[in-house]
Amino acid sequence: MPAMHNTTEQHEIEHLRQEHLMLDPRPRGEMNSMVMDAMLTTSWKFWVVFAVLSVVVAICLFYTWGYLIAEGTGVAGLTNPVYWGIFLVNTVFWIGISHAGTFVSALLRVFKAEYRRPFTRAAELMTTFGLAQAALSVFMHMGRVWLSYWLFPYPNERALWPNFHSPLSWDFLAINTYLLGSTMYLFMPLIPDLAMARDRSTGWRKTFYRILSLGFRGTEGEWTHLRAAMNIFAFAILPVMFSVHTIVSWDFAAAMRPGWNSTIFGPYFVVGALHSGIAAVAMVLVVIRSTVKNMKYFLRAEHFGALGMLMLIVSMGWAYFFFNDYMVQWYGGNKFTDALLHFHEKGPTDWMWFAMLILNVAIPWLTLWSKKIRSSPWALFFIGLGINIGMWFERFIIIPTSLAINFMPFTWRTYKPGVEIPLSIGTLAFFVLLYMAASRLVPLVPVWEVQEGQLAHTLRKVGKETIVSVAEME
Amino acid sequence: MSELNNPQSKPKLKETEQGKWGLVVDQDLCTGCQACVVACAMENNIPFVGEEDAAYGRAMHWIRIERFWEGEYLEVKSTPFQPVMCQQCGAAPCEPVCPVFASVHSESEQVNSQVYNRCVGTRYCANNCPYVARTFNWRDYTRPEPLNNQLNPDVTVRRRGVMEKCTFCIQRIRKVEDKAKSEVREVADGEVQPACVQACPANALIFGRVDDPESNVSRASFSGRAVELLEELGTKPRVTYLKGGSEYARNA
Numbered sequence: 001m002p003a004m005h006n007t008t009e010q011h012e013i014e015h016l017r018q019e020h021l022m023l024d025p026r027p028r029g030e031m032n033s034m035v036m037d038a039m040l041t042t043s044w045k046f047w048v049v050f051a052v053l054s055v056v057v058a059i060c061l062f063y064t065w066g067y068l069i070a071e072g073t074g075v076a077g078l079t080n081p082v083y084w085g086i087f088l089v090n091t092v093f094w095i096g097i098s099h100a101g102t103f104v105s106a107l108l109r110v111f112k113a114e115y116r117r118p119f120t121r122a123a124e125l126m127t128t129f130g131l132a133q134a135a136l137s138v139f140m141h142m143g144r145v146w147l148s149y150w151l152f153p154y155p156n157e158r159a160l161w162p163n164f165h166s167p168l169s170w171d172f173l174a175i176n177t178y179l180l181g182s183t184m185y186l187f188m189p190l191i192p193d194l195a196m197a198r199d200r201s202t203g204w205r206k207t208f209y210r211i212l213s214l215g216f217r218g219t220e221g222e223w224t225h226l227r228a229a230m231n232i233f234a235f236a237i238l239p240v241m242f243s244v245h246t247i248v249s250w251d252f253a254a255a256m257r258p259g260w261n262s263t264i265f266g267p268y269f270v271v272g273a274l275h276s277g278i279a280a281v282a283m284v285l286v287v288i289r290s291t292v293k294n295m296k297y298f299l300r301a302e303h304f305g306a307l308g309m310l311m312l313i314v315s316m317g318w319a320y321f322f323f324n325d326y327m328v329q330w331y332g333g334n335k336f337t338d339a340l341l342h343f344h345e346k347g348p349t350d351w352m353w354f355a356m357l358i359l360n361v362a363i364p365w366l367t368l369w370s371k372k373i374r375s376s377p378w379a380l381f382f383i384g385l386g387i388n389i390g391m392w393f394e395r396f397i398i399i400p401t402s403l404a405i406n407f408m409p410f411t412w413r414t415y416k417p418g419v420e421i422p423l424s425i426g427t428l429a430f431f432v433l434l435y436m437a438a439s440r441l442v443p444l445v446p447v448w449e450v451q452e453g454q455l456a457h458t459l460r461k462v463g464k465e466t467i468v469s470v471a472e473m474e
Numbered sequence: 475m476s477e478l479n480n481p482q483s484k485p486k487l488k489e490t491e492q493g494k495w496g497l498v499v500d501q502d503l504c505t506g507c508q509a510c511v512v513a514c515a516m517e518n519n520i521p522f523v524g525e526e527d528a529a530y531g532r533a534m535h536w537i538r539i540e541r542f543w544e545g546e547y548l549e550v551k552s553t554p555f556q557p558v559m560c561q562q563c564g565a566a567p568c569e570p571v572c573p574v575f576a577s578v579h580s581e582s583e584q585v586n587s588q589v590y591n592r593c594v595g596t597r598y599c600a601n602n603c604p605y606v607a608r609t610f611n612w613r614d615y616t617r618p619e620p621l622n623n624q625l626n627p628d629v630t631v632r633r634r635g636v637m638e639k640c641t642f643c644i645q646r647i648r649k650v651e652d653k654a655k656s657e658v659r660e661v662a663d664g665e666v667q668p669a670c671v672q673a674c675p676a677n678a679l680i681f682g683r684v685d686d687p688e689s690n691v692s693r694a695s696f697s698g699r700a701v702e703l704l705e706e707l708g709t710k711p712r713v714t715y716l717k718g719g720s721e722y723a724r725n726a
Binding site for chain 1: 527530532540541542556558572574575593594597598600601602604605606609610614634635637704707
């Protein structure tokens with residue numbers, strides 16, 4: 001009897017190990033070399049995709065943008081009265097994507113959610129590269145981009161300052177703060193991993209990691225300082241993250257326009273950003289898991305399940321804000337707002353309005369409740385893709401579609417995109433390209449964080465029950 | 475006065491000063507002939523955008539004639555015309571939103587000025603203008619020979635990426651003010667005529683000082699027919715519309 005009991009228990013422990021990364025430790029040396037291998041093993045397929053994306057970026061982004069600057073904004077589809085179009089849709093979209101990186105990393109770190117450990121880095125990289133696309137899109141939007149430095153409060157002989165009453169100035173400062181903050185927040189947890197890579201590489205990589213790791217040796221004092229700094233940043237970056245998307249929403253909410261002038265836009269945009277951002281994290285993780293070596297060990301069904309649950313909750317939050325915004329605007333009965341709401345659901349882009357609701361609400365609600373579906377990477381990938389498309393539609397409806405309707409019915413006119421389309425493809429390709437390049441240069445998995453977690457987790461036997469215990473390490 | 479240096483020190487100041495220049499548009503007289511549109515384009519060096527861009531809605535006019543139908547076709551009661559230009563708001567929504575102070579309130583004329591040199595083309599002002607009075611230079615527009623010879627030397631030629639709008643023909647206001655000053659006298663009522671007012675064959679447009687209760691423009695704006703466009707938004711426009719004359723006639 002005791003032998004049989006042992007087998008069942010053994011089986012149970014084996015099952016727990018398979019399911020949870022934290023309970024499936026590997027020796028330090030082995031794990032380090034797994035991550036190094038993941039970074040250094042590059043197949044020919046990678047280079048084919050890399051080359052194709054480089055060509056797409058060169059043509060769709062840099063060449064087309066040069067053409068746009070040389071010819072003027074007229075080559076885009078913008079017109080009177082739709083003065084803002086897909087460029088700003090992309091800006092809001094990419095800022096949304098960049099939100100999740102910091103959210104997943106900082107919020108889950110603050111709340112000590114253990115499942116975050118293997119994918120914080122992958123998420124933080126999205127923040128930095130997503131913000132880069134958002135910034136590019138803003139500059140594409142400007143009529144005279146070569147004068148964009150006028151938005152900086154720099155000293156000049158005419159004592160001209162930017163206008164701090166303008167939501168665009170707030171936005172400019174908020175995005176810059178977020179870009180700086182999130183880049184530092186990406187860099188700090190990277191230091192121990194860069195030091196690890198330094199000790200395991202030769203040639204130019206050795207020099208590269210030596211410079212970036214700032215001479216980190218892993219002494220007690222260095223760890224203490226690093227932990228303190230990361231803790232401060234994890235707490236400080238959260239309000240910054242909330243402020244950024246709230247301020248982005250104020251670009252619209254502070255304006256005197258039907259449909260935009262809504263007090264709920266701040267939190268509505270924050271939740272919308274998380275909605276597309278967390279879905280994007282899930283998509284990136286699925287791609288990493290299926291293309292990068294050794295990642296099936298680090299990224300498991302439990303991680304996708306946890307992200308799937310987050311996606312479901314955020315989807316409910318988004319639906320709540322959408323309904324609240326829509327309901328109050330509709331009940332208000334203002335004739336221009338009324339015309340706008342009818343234009344949303346019965347106008348030329350009505351299909352987009354319905355697609356938004358199906359992709360953002362109906363599909364996540366119908367699928368993500370099931371653990372089987374949300375734990376399956378490719379199912380989650382396609383649900384996430386749907387959410388991202390739906391959220392892009394949402395921004396499209398808020399910006400160019402809503403701009404078609406204003407207080408002067410004589411001027412109502414719709415929008416047909418021009419060079420916005422290649423430029424959107426270009427920014428997407430540039431994001432993927434930067435991410436691919438980064439995946440060859442920095443360890444995608446924060447090894448020290450995984451190891452720390454695995455040290456903290458032990459299986460204890462209490463009576464006849466095997467339970468997981470987590471030690472407080474920090 | 476130092477507070478006036480800040481264009482955002484909002485309507486309080488601007489409105490107690492009761493601005494100087496104002497325009498009255500008599501919709502009962504307007505025939506919709508578009509002479510004002512043409513005159514404005516000639517006076518202010520407004521470019522022709524070409525057929526394709528114009529069809530897409532990018533025609534650049536600082537004044538437009540809106541035409542409405544009252545009643546269904548065959549039973550059309552009237553086709554009122556509504557010329558719309560920048561309303562030179564006292565509390566202009568376009569001013570606070572510009573991140574680089576390109577849209578500012580001028581102290582001396584109490585009109586809303588657009589500083590072309592400063593504009594970086596975010597187009598926020600145009601989005602926030604409830605009258606859709608602003609136009610944007612989507613491209614660099616050419617003026618083939620001999621059209622370049624008709625450019626007005628008193629008005630800047632704008633390049634691509636810059637927002638522009640009605641100025642109340644500020645160059646004409648300045649010219650008359652300077653002339654009066656050199657002759658040591660006040661500017662007479664009706665002496666300043668923006669291009670649209672000068673060109674209007676129906677005398678549907680009256681321009682003058684609204685701080686002078688005896689001026690034609692002030693008297694017209696006290697009329698029972700006077701309304702302001704989108705008054706409920708609280709922009710304090712400096713343009714007054716007169717309409718409803720046919721109703722008065724019917725009731726009389």
